[in-house]
Amino acid sequence: MTAVSEPTSESELAEAVAEARAARMPLAVQGRGTKSGIGRPAQTAATLSTVRMSGITLYEPAELVIGAKAGTPVAEIEAALAARGQMLPFEPIDYRPLLGSEGGPTVGGIAAGNLSGPRRISAGACRDSLIGVRFVNGRGEIVKNGGRVMKNVTGLDLVKLMAGSWGTLGVMSEVIFKVLPVAETTATLVLHGLDDARAIEALSTALGSPFEVTGAAHLPLGIDRVPTTLVRIEGFAPSVAYRSGRLRALLKPFGTGDVLEGAPAADLWRRVRDASFLAEPRDRAVWRVSVAPSKAAAALARLRGEGEIRHFYDWGGGLVWIALPAAGDAGAAAIRGALAGTGGHATLVRAPAEIRAAVDVFEPQSPALMTITEGVKASLDPDRLFNPGRLYAGL
Amino acid sequence: MGIAFPTPDADILARREAIVAGLARLLPPGGLVTSEDERRAFETDAFTAYRRMPLAVALPSSTEEAAAVMRFCHENSVKVVPRGAGTSLAGGAIPQEDAVVIGVSKMNRVLDVNFKDRTMRVEAGITNLAISNAVMHEGFFYAPDPSSQLACTIAGNIGMNSGGAHCLKYGVTTNNILGVKMVLVDGTVVEIGGDALDAPGYDLLGLVVGSEGQLGIVTEATVRILRAAEGARPVLFGFETSEQAGAAVAAIIGAGIIPVAMEFMDKPAIEICEAFAHAGYPLDVEALLIIEVEGSDEEMDFTLARIVEIARKHGVKTVKESKSAMETAAIWKGRKSAFGATGRVADYICMDGTIPTGRLPEVLRRIDEIVKGYGLRVANVFHAGDGNLHPLVLYDVNDPEEAHKAEEAGNDILRLCVEVGGCLTGEHGVGIEKRDLMNVQFDPVDLDQQMRVRGVFDRGWLLNPAKVFPLDRRITA
Numbered sequence: 001m002t003a004v005s006e007p008t009s010e011s012e013l014a015e016a017v018a019e020a021r022a023a024r025m026p027l028a029v030q031g032r033g034t035k036s037g038i039g040r041p042a043q044t045a046a047t048l049s050t051v052r053m054s055g056i057t058l059y060e061p062a063e064l065v066i067g068a069k070a071g072t073p074v075a076e077i078e079a080a081l082a083a084r085g086q087m088l089p090f091e092p093i094d095y096r097p098l099l100g101s102e103g104g105p106t107v108g109g110i111a112a113g114n115l116s117g118p119r120r121i122s123a124g125a126c127r128d129s130l131i132g133v134r135f136v137n138g139r140g141e142i143v144k145n146g147g148r149v150m151k152n153v154t155g156l157d158l159v160k161l162m163a164g165s166w167g168t169l170g171v172m173s174e175v176i177f178k179v180l181p182v183a184e185t186t187a188t189l190v191l192h193g194l195d196d197a198r199a200i201e202a203l204s205t206a207l208g209s210p211f212e213v214t215g216a217a218h219l220p221l222g223i224d225r226v227p228t229t230l231v232r233i234e235g236f237a238p239s240v241a242y243r244s245g246r247l248r249a250l251l252k253p254f255g256t257g258d259v260l261e262g263a264p265a266a267d268l269w270r271r272v273r274d275a276s277f278l279a280e281p282r283d284r285a286v287w288r289v290s291v292a293p294s295k296a297a298a299a300l301a302r303l304r305g306e307g308e309i310r311h312f313y314d315w316g317g318g319l320v321w322i323a324l325p326a327a328g329d330a331g332a333a334a335i336r337g338a339l340a341g342t343g344g345h346a347t348l349v350r351a352p353a354e355i356r357a358a359v360d361v362f363e364p365q366s367p368a369l370m371t372i373t374e375g376v377k378a379s380l381d382p383d384r385l386f387n388p389g390r391l392y393a394g395l
Numbered sequence: 396m397g398i399a400f401p402t403p404d405a406d407i408l409a410r411r412e413a414i415v416a417g418l419a420r421l422l423p424p425g426g427l428v429t430s431e432d433e434r435r436a437f438e439t440d441a442f443t444a445y446r447r448m449p450l451a452v453a454l455p456s457s458t459e460e461a462a463a464v465m466r467f468c469h470e471n472s473v474k475v476v477p478r479g480a481g482t483s484l485a486g487g488a489i490p491q492e493d494a495v496v497i498g499v500s501k502m503n504r505v506l507d508v509n510f511k512d513r514t515m516r517v518e519a520g521i522t523n524l525a526i527s528n529a530v531m532h533e534g535f536f537y538a539p540d541p542s543s544q545l546a547c548t549i550a551g552n553i554g555m556n557s558g559g560a561h562c563l564k565y566g567v568t569t570n571n572i573l574g575v576k577m578v579l580v581d582g583t584v585v586e587i588g589g590d591a592l593d594a595p596g597y598d599l600l601g602l603v604v605g606s607e608g609q610l611g612i613v614t615e616a617t618v619r620i621l622r623a624a625e626g627a628r629p630v631l632f633g634f635e636t637s638e639q640a641g642a643a644v645a646a647i648i649g650a651g652i653i654p655v656a657m658e659f660m661d662k663p664a665i666e667i668c669e670a671f672a673h674a675g676y677p678l679d680v681e682a683l684l685i686i687e688v689e690g691s692d693e694e695m696d697f698t699l700a701r702i703v704e705i706a707r708k709h710g711v712k713t714v715k716e717s718k719s720a721m722e723t724a725a726i727w728k729g730r731k732s733a734f735g736a737t738g739r740v741a742d743y744i745c746m747d748g749t750i751p752t753g754r755l756p757e758v759l760r761r762i763d764e765i766v767k768g769y770g771l772r773v774a775n776v777f778h779a780g781d782g783n784l785h786p787l788v789l790y791d792v793n794d795p796e797e798a799h800k801a802e803e804a805g806n807d808i809l810r811l812c813v814e815v816g817g818c819l820t821g822e823h824g825v826g827i828e829k830r831d832l833m834n835v836q837f838d839p840v841d842l843d844q845q846m847r848v849r850g851v852f853d854r855g856w857l858l859n860p861a862k863v864f865p866l867d868r869r870i871t872a
């Protein structure tokens with residue numbers, strides 16, 4: 001058991017970091033730890049958690065902005081927003097189904113993981129909505145960057161660096177997001193029986209139309225083993241009716257399909273978001289692949305013959321979730337080999353700790369970028385206190 | 396004038412001939428500008444009150460040439476100022492006497508268009524509008540649309556993280572770029588990001604966008620392109636007070652409507668722009684909103700009906716819909732030429748602070764007081780949906796005392812923006828213009844942290860070194 005520190009304020013947080021620094025004690029940085037299974041196992045002596053720093057600090061619906069302390073449960077944020085008909089635009093993934101973890105994810109955690117769901121294709125990623133942060137750096141200093149206004153180019157954008165840094169650059173104490181109204185109506189067009197390449201073509205056709213698609217996914221095994229392709233549109237009721245009609249006509253060459261609405265559709269998109277189709281069997285490794293959509297199906301085809309593989313696509317084909325046996329390198333060499341030359345990259349999001357210690361969980365970078373990466377780490381966390389080795393070995 | 400430049404390095408000035416000769420060996424004929432006359436075209440940008448003659452201007456035609464120039468400058472400890480089209484309003488591209496300007500304007504080709512993936516690869520010197528023009532035939536466009544889009548380059552847009560009138564819906568530059576090729580200070584070429592929607596490791600792309608030429612020279616970019624809506628229609632809403640206009644904006648957003656654009660003009664701005672563009676702006680109102688919606692005709696009718704209903708509740712005096720493509724063009728011409736049109740009636744400095752929109756009426760009143768306090772006039776245009784203000788402080792450039800007052804008034808306005816919870820710059824960048832106000836928005840630890848990150852890319856402060864960070868406190872590690 002390692003020691004757990006749970007500061008209740010930003011100044012306590014800064015003190016905790018300063019103490020750890022003085023003691024040269026590396027820290028596992030986390031909210032509630034629902035995603036502690038992601039990344040390389042870090043060598044840490046103690047855990048620093050933001051769970052006791054909780055609460056919404058700012059919410060101005062008319063300004064489309066919400067701020068909260070980093071340990072605030074995502075559920076609390078989403079409830080507050082829903083009460084005013086608003087939402088986090090990027091549809092953050094909930095990793096609990098996939099990782100089998102418990103407890104309520106915190107808002108600091110979704111920022112640190114840059115967790116973005118299906119609406120990323122139209123509303124941007126978590127990093128696009130994150131407009132302000134306060135964090136404690138590895139020197140124990142409280143730093144702020146960005147702010148509460150949605151247009152801000154004052155100085156270097158460290159907010160972007162914090163998004164997706166997986167707690168390796170600083171411990172966020174407060175985050176501020178841009179929000180959007182929840183659409184009045186949602187409709188999902190469903191096409192059946194398309195193979196991967198055709199399905200991605202259909203999704204590209206939909207996304208290249210003027211009809212504002214906000215979700216574009218393909219499930220090769222569908223719900224009842226029939227390949228299923230999903231296209232979501234959102235907005236005011238008359239507009240959704242009009243656009244779904246136009247889209248169906250446009251997608252005619254790919255089949256007639258039907259329209260799904262209400263709770264079943266919402267549930268389906270939640271499963272796409274959380275990759276819960278791949279949650280079982282639990283002993284499989286799960287990868288998340290990011291690639292230009294037009295190159296995705298061919299890359300997947302190159303994986304055939306690598307044993308039992310299941311996969312599905314989000315982001316119009318630009319995000320591929322892959323499950324395969326967690327043996328050997330859990331498919332690392334095969335997947336990265338299949339992506340060679342595509343510009344795509346792969347992240348191992350679920351695997352036993354031994355495998356995560358042995359393979360590159362996050363895609364290795366070019367030597368020049370790795371040098372910059374090491375420099376950035378040193379500029380924020382010179383003594384490698386925060387999650388050492390979690391992102392890259394030696395970082 | 397109030398803004399200082401560092402004292403030029405006498406050693407570099409003394410070595411000018413050798414440096415120029417060295418650069419000439421790296422560039423084809425026409426790639427190096429050395430004569431005083433020709434260099435003069437590069438001595439300032441759109442922040443014309445300040446100018447400095449550069450040592451020389453390199454205009455590479457390829458990433459390799461840019462890299463060779465960077466390597467040479469690095470080896471010789473020569474400072475470098477990256478430049479696109481030089482339309483920065485913050486003095487971001489203004490050179491200094493001991494620096495070589497590296498301009499990317501010759502690198503302006505489209506390298507690849509991929510409609511299926513909705514991405515496009517371009518050289519960094521291409522203009523913003525040329526990107527959209529290259530894909531218009533398929534109904535696509537590149538979303539961020541600075542009013543300077545005819546001239547400004549994607550390199551400069553990346554440098555400043557530029558925005559535009561339609562950013563309320565589509566986001567600013569950083570939300571629409573997927574990757575860049577960049578030459579580091581020592582001539583190393585790196586690819587950051589790519590053509591996928593996210594990239595491994597730290598978000599270095601997010602760091603580079605808006606870094607004002609301090610981290611490297613961007614030579615290529617992969618941008619997202621979008622399919623344009625079926626139609627777009629701007630509507631003019633005239634109000635008797637800016638309070639009413641501000642309340643209407645809040646109520647529209649509160650009703651769950653995010654128009655593509657919501658632009659505000661006050662009376663002086665309306666008059667100036669109408670005289671220039673003959674767009675049919677109402678002249679008997681104190682505040683004008685241009686609200687644009689998109690979609691099919693029926694969809695636009697529907698959304699506009701809702702917006703009009705809200706505006707009526709907030710006492711709108713005139714509502715005027717565009718009835719034709721020509722009227723639409725005139726409405727936008729008026730707004731997009733606001734700066735140019737103002738320039739025809741007076742000299743001006745253009746501020747760019749952002750404020751929480753809820754503070755709008757109060758801030759407008761106080762801006763008026765500030766400017767009147769200096770005995771000057773102000774015209775206000777701004778992006779109402781996101782609180783990005785552009786007060787244009789009018790003055791006479793031939794009157795040094797007035798020029799000084801205008802600068803002081805501008806600084807007071809920016810202090811006010813920070814005081815109410817906003818920031819110094821929403822889209823134009825810090826450059827030299829707001830450099831010495833950075834301490835108003837940031838504490839020393841905030842700036843030190845930014846400089847430490849900057850130092851990862853440029854230990855020796857060779858890249859655009861006079862910008863962004865106050866001169867009196869500079870660190871690298």
Ligand SMILES: Cc1cc2nc3c(=O)[nH]c(=O)nc-3n(C[C@H](O)[C@H](O)[C@H](O)COP(=O)(O)OP(=O)(O)OC[C@H]3O[C@@H](n4cnc5c(N)ncnc54)[C@H](O)[C@@H]3O)c2cc1C
Pocket residue numbers: 440441476477478479480481482483484487488499519540541542543546547548549550551552553554555556557558559560607608609611612613614734735822823824859
């Ligand atoms: C009339 C007018 C209207 C304007 N309207 C808007 C508007 O609506 N929205 C808005 O956001 N801005 C606006 N601007 C400001 C300006 O046009 C933008 O900042 C624009 O992005 C600058 O582009 P540029 O090519 O002229 O870059 P420059 O002015 O040449 O450079 C801008 C910055 O980018 C850096 N830079 C240039 N090239 C590179 C490179 N290759 N690599 C790295 N760094 C580089 C420079 O060092 C500098 O710091 C307006 C300006 C004018 C004059």
